[in-house]
Amino acid sequence: MTANLAIDLDRSSPVPLYFQVAEQIAEAIRRGDLAPGSRLDNEILLADKLGLSRPTIRQAIQYLVDKGLLVRKRGVGTQVVHGQVKRSVELTSLYDDLRRAGQEPATQVLTLEPRPVDEHIAPILGLEPGAEILYVERLRFAAGEPLAVLHNWLPLGLAPLGAAALEDRGLYELLRGAGVRMRVANQRIGARAASQAEARLLHERRGAPLLTMVRTTYDDQGRAVEHGSHIYRASHYSLEVTLIER
Amino acid sequence: MTANLAIDLDRSSPVPLYFQVAEQIAEAIRRGDLAPGSRLDNEILLADKLGLSRPTIRQAIQYLVDKGLLVRKRGVGTQVVHGQVKRSVELTSLYDDLRRAGQEPATQVLTLEPRPVDEHIAPILGLEPGAEILYVERLRFAAGEPLAVLHNWLPLGLAPLGAAALEDRGLYELLRGAGVRMRVANQRIGARAASQAEARLLHERRGAPLLTMVRTTYDDQGRAVEHGSHIYRASHYSLEVTLIER
DNA sequence: GAGGTCAGAATGTCCTGACAATCTGACGGC
């Protein structure tokens, strides 16, 4: 059933075996070697072929099921999902997304300063009211056109964030580079009409539809590391999300 | 460290042990017995206390990590996430969401008929061009106010869908009841201004901002089972999503 | 021919055991 799907394993590599397997299956799906709807070998056979144990194979498959590339059914087998998953459920910033799409993003920092935390932001970030936080306001461009206005609040001392760095890279990239490991994010997505000031920044007319997103991100210690409130030009941007039921 | 967190296990129940553990930890978090930021006992100790093996405990914890309730860190331990997760990454319909929020949803079926599939919908659902599919158009109300216009395309013969049933329940609920097991969904979320006709249906003014969502849902065999294109009144509704990085 | 029954196949759950990688905090040397 399966094409003979060659998978190389490097046992001396620090990359976990289950991950090596998962990556190479995912690659085969992307390449088209594993057609949508086609069945994978069963877990025991796969384990046998690769000289791995069944739990390891299961972990690899589970990883891809969680990413929405594969689907399993007890008593039947594991199949490749029809219709490709556009993008996985990843914690990426707009900047990363745009660059990956070849859009050549640019950023203009409008504000970057410590300020006392707002009373409605403080509980979200788990801070004392009146504490100082870093406030960032940026205008994001893609292909020369203004695309979004980004407002962020971050705990001080999390990462050294300078205006130059922020104009050169995405916020998430800078945080990751500073050792912050983001794990969970809550997002609320809505829409509203542009105000006069927003319209001017974004080269839209007043009342033009804007996509709004409010997001709070937590790290692997469960601490809030970032709160953002963003507006996007609906005419130029939309969000993509993949949901997976377990 | 942990409150003494009593967990009852029923080994004769068909509910998997790892799931029983996960549910009761989640319940303790919701109740507040496990405060945000507090640490769980380590896996080996927990396994010992409950008379289970470590892999089973790990599976329970992994389940909650995937839902965004817990966060782990190697060498440190497992902690409850600060700031509650509003809603988990579930495959729910608008109807389910509204009812859970106590909004008392109602539905008016505008169209319900088989029709030849559009040429741009056919490849999405994996159908031959020209094949017949079921087209559904509904107006959804919450608390007496119009909230959204829902357009759906479904393969014929998937489930017996009558107008009466659709006015009484959500589409997802009906599909689940017919044995369809949905697993993966791709959503694209955007915004645009309301047309004259849309405004009339939704009691808005022309040009009012609308939230748009296009979604394709796949079942556990990887087959597309539903494609929908929906518009929501941005003034009355927003979407909530939780992202988890593994 | 319709329907029920049963065997095979596949994933789901659970166990035991072992070692690796990583983080924290304490200790000790400079």
Place this chain on the structure above:
DNA sequence: GCCGTCAGATTGTCAGGACATTCTGACCTC
């Protein structure tokens, strides 16, 4: 006092095995 080292704690990875549950399709009975 500062910095590096080291040990303990904890999660991450991997192996191998056993049995349960569920689905499909073939076979048999009526």
